[in-house]
Amino acid sequence: MKGKPLVAIVSAGLSKFGKMEAFTGRELFVEALKEALQRCPNLNPRNDIDAIFIGMMSESFEHQGHIAPMLSDWTGLLPAPAIRTEVACASSAAALRLGIFSILSGVYDVVVVGGLEKMTKRSTPEVTEILGMAADFPFEQWTGVTFPGLYALMATAHMHKYGTTEEQMGLVAVKNHHNGALNPKAHLQKEVTLDKVLSSRMIAFPLKLYDCSLISDGASCAILTRPEIAKKYTDSPVYIIGSGHGSDTLGLFEREDLTSLRAARKAAKEAYDMAGVEPKNIDVAEVHDCFTIAEIIAYEDLGFCKRGEGGKFIEEGVPNIDGEMPVNTSGGLKSKGHPVGATGVAQIYEIFLQLTGQAEKRQVEGCEIGLTHNVGGSGASCFVHILKGG
Amino acid sequence: MEEDEKTELLPFTIEQFYKFLSEKKIMAAQCKGCGAKFLPPRPICSNCYSKDLKWIRLKPYGKLITYTIIHVAPKRFQQLAPYAYGIIELEDGLRLPGMIKDVKHDEIKIGMELKVFFEPVVSEDWPNWPAYYFKPSES
Numbered sequence: 001m002k003g004k005p006l007v008a009i010v011s012a013g014l015s016k017f018g019k020m021e022a023f024t025g026r027e028l029f030v031e032a033l034k035e036a037l038q039r040c041p042n043l044n045p046r047n048d049i050d051a052i053f054i055g056m057m058s059e060s061f062e063h064q065g066h067i068a069p070m071l072s073d074w075t076g077l078l079p080a081p082a083i084r085t086e087v088a089c090a091s092s093a094a095a096l097r098l099g100i101f102s103i104l105s106g107v108y109d110v111v112v113v114g115g116l117e118k119m120t121k122r123s124t125p126e127v128t129e130i131l132g133m134a135a136d137f138p139f140e141q142w143t144g145v146t147f148p149g150l151y152a153l154m155a156t157a158h159m160h161k162y163g164t165t166e167e168q169m170g171l172v173a174v175k176n177h178h179n180g181a182l183n184p185k186a187h188l189q190k191e192v193t194l195d196k197v198l199s200s201r202m203i204a205f206p207l208k209l210y211d212c213s214l215i216s217d218g219a220s221c222a223i224l225t226r227p228e229i230a231k232k233y234t235d236s237p238v239y240i241i242g243s244g245h246g247s248d249t250l251g252l253f254e255r256e257d258l259t260s261l262r263a264a265r266k267a268a269k270e271a272y273d274m275a276g277v278e279p280k281n282i283d284v285a286e287v288h289d290c291f292t293i294a295e296i297i298a299y300e301d302l303g304f305c306k307r308g309e310g311g312k313f314i315e316e317g318v319p320n321i322d323g324e325m326p327v328n329t330s331g332g333l334k335s336k337g338h339p340v341g342a343t344g345v346a347q348i349y350e351i352f353l354q355l356t357g358q359a360e361k362r363q364v365e366g367c368e369i370g371l372t373h374n375v376g377g378s379g380a381s382c383f384v385h386i387l388k389g390g
Numbered sequence: 391m392e393e394d395e396k397t398e399l400l401p402f403t404i405e406q407f408y409k410f411l412s413e414k415k416i417m418a419a420q421c422k423g424c425g426a427k428f429l430p431p432r433p434i435c436s437n438c439y440s441k442d443l444k445w446i447r448l449k450p451y452g453k454l455i456t457y458t459i460i461h462v463a464p465k466r467f468q469q470l471a472p473y474a475y476g477i478i479e480l481e482d483g484l485r486l487p488g489m490i491k492d493v494k495h496d497e498i499k500i501g502m503e504l505k506v507f508f509e510p511v512v513s514e515d516w517p518n519w520p521a522y523y524f525k526p527s528e529s
Contacts, residue, residue: 125465132464138404139430142519143488144460144467145475152458153477160456160500202472205459205495253477253487258456 002276005239007103008230009222009387011040012345012352017218017337018187025062025118026074028219029054032114032342033075036221042233043110043223045077050108052082053099055091055115056341060130062118075112088134089290090376091115092220093344093383097243099224109229114221115346117339127215131340134377136251148212148291150252150378152204155293157258159206161308164296166206168311170197172292173210173334175314179321180331182361187216187337211292216337220345222352230390238355242275242386244268252378259308261379264301268373268384272303275386279303282325282386283367284354286347288375289332298373299327302384321362329354329362344374344383355389402431402443408519414508416448418484429484450506451527452478452486459495478504478524492525503527 013035015028023031037045052072059065068082085094092115099113119127132141135150145153158164174194180186192210200209223233230237246266249255255262272278279302287302289295296310304325305313313319319327330336330350333343351370353359370387400406402419407430410417419431423440429448434441457476460467467473474490476498486506490498504524511520 124462125468128462128464138408138517138519140487141464142517143475143521144463144470144473145458145487146460146462146464148462149458149460149475152460153456153475156458156500157456202459202461204461207458251487253485258477 002274003241005227005241005388006243007100007224007240008227008237009240009348009352010043010225010230010233010237011036012222012349013037013039013220014185014346014349015219016185017216017339017346019120020217023118023217025056025064025116025217025219026067026070028118028217029071029114029116029221030074032219032221033112036223040223040233045075048110049077049080049112049223050110051080051102052077052112053085053095053102054082055085055093055095055344057086057088057091057117058130058133061122087381088376089288089338089340090344090374090381090383091341093372093374093385096222096345096348096385097245097383100240100243103224103226110223110225112221112223113345114219115341115344116219117341118217119215119339120217124215139251139253146204147378148204148207151291151293152207153252154258154297154378155206155291158293158297161259162311164311166198167194168315169206169211169292169296170194171314172289172295173197175320176289176328176332176334179329179362180335183331183336186331186335187214188335207291207293213290213333213338216339218337218339218342218346220342220349222345222348236356237390238352239388239390240385241388242271242277242384244270244274244384246270246382248380250377250380260297261301261375261382263379263382264298264373264375264384267382268302271384271386277369277386281369282371283369284329284351284364285325285327285371285373286330286332286350287327287373288343289328289334290338290375292334294375295327295332302371302373321364326364329359329364344372347372347374348385348387351387355387397445400445402433404430407431411508411522412511412520416450416480416486416506417445418448419443420446427482427484429480429486448480448484452480452504452506452524454490454498454500454502454504455479455485456500457490457498474498476524489523490525491523
């Protein structure tokens with residue numbers, strides 16, 4: 001049935017994002033879960049939580065594999081079962097989706113979903129190398145492309161086909177930094193001007209430093225229950241009413257269209273159909289702005305505007321925090337930070353705050369329906385979720 | 391261009407694709423059942439699951455469909471940065487990504503004709519695949 005709640009989100013938590021010098025990934029995850037438990041005093045973690053689903057991209061960052069049971073331990077939930085999901089930068093949206101399925105299957109009543117990544121102990125070239133593993137190694141990394149390079153290839157194609165400009169991409173950075181400056185958990189809490197974005201050093205033409213998201217540490221979580229029992233735990237649950245997921249070739253070069261992500265269009269259609277809503281019904285969205293061009297492509301893939309009009313959409317201020325359809329009120333990956341495995345559920349955290357009126361300085365008044373869009377790699381994975389306030 | 395019978399017996403693998411590259415040949419696979427073409431080759435057709443494939447040799451010329459100039463490079467390529475990188479479309483819509491050399495960066499244009507050049511194997515360690523790159527066909 002369209003629009004039927006799949007699960008309820010009864011709480012959510014987020015560690016501070018940034019260069020969290022002293023902390024390992026597991027410690028950041030416990031910080032995120034502690035916030036979620038504090039927001040939900042009626043939940044008794046040891047009795048109520050049935051399982052943990054956790055997204056993390058790479059064991060290379062901390063030289064640590066098999067993290068799922070360790071998190072069950074460090075969160076005091078042993079012997080609760082825990083598994084890790086990996087689809088690059090969309091790893092925790094995958095954990096969320098499996099958490100949803102586990103409840104829909106009737107096996108579990110309450111689960112924790114979340115993600116983490118501890119990236120800043122590695123040098124930038126090392127991070128570049130590790131993230132690069134999400135591309136098609138024998139053909140992409142091997143021949144010299146980087147992750148910013150892959151998105152730059154999409155940017156050049158988008159500019160060529162639709163006349164999108166570097167200024168329009170720059171405006172995405174200006175907007176997201178403006179929002180991030182209002183978010184006490186954001187990695188970079190500072191405004192930037194368009195001039196500063198455009199004059200920042202080149203990373204992969206046409207993408208400059210301020211077109212790129214940050215290398216961050218952080219963890220995120222959300223607590224899901226069956227909708228029928230949500231009110232036991234909170235007076236204001238948020239419901240997930242649509243969930244979509246699509247895949248594409250790992251290699252960007254194998255895709256027919258370089259200006260749009262097929263996996264995102266598939267995920268969006270599935271989520272919209274399940275939720276029975278249209279793009280125009282979305283009040284607030286968190287989208288995957290790993291690079292500014294990715295946010296412009298997201299506007300189009302999600303149907304917020306027509307194909308090719310993403311540049312105009314940002315230029316007209318529609319996705320601004322005070323615009324008609326605010327996008328990335330958290331600051332996005334661009335300013336809040338992008339600890340890759342944490343990102344998908346961090347987006348859920350922001351929409352949870354928005355739909356329950358807890359987003360403080362970033363609060364969008366009167367929002368009822370929110371959307372998250374989390375991409376893995378250069379678009380080989382994409383998840384879209386649609387959430388509704390209670 | 392179709393290859394001889396001996397070639398037909400070689401496995402349709404990524405390793406074989408790179409072995410051909412070391413012989414300065416760009417080889418794609420075509421399914422004899424449904425006609426689907428694969429670059430890089432695949433040992434089982436992803437369209438109809440047939441293992442009945444043949445090699446096709448592609449001409450080393452293509453048209454640039456998109457590009458970037460990489461300034462922040464991985465360790466292995468740091469000495470080359472900034473370098474141009476793009477995706478070219480060969481015959482039949484098949485594509486390859488790679489570096490673009492011997493051209494001024496501000497003269498690179500989408501649609502320009504590029505030729506594929508091959509470099510010798512340089513490393514003894516895995517992976518030791520030979521490298522290739524693109525440059526303007528007239529140069």
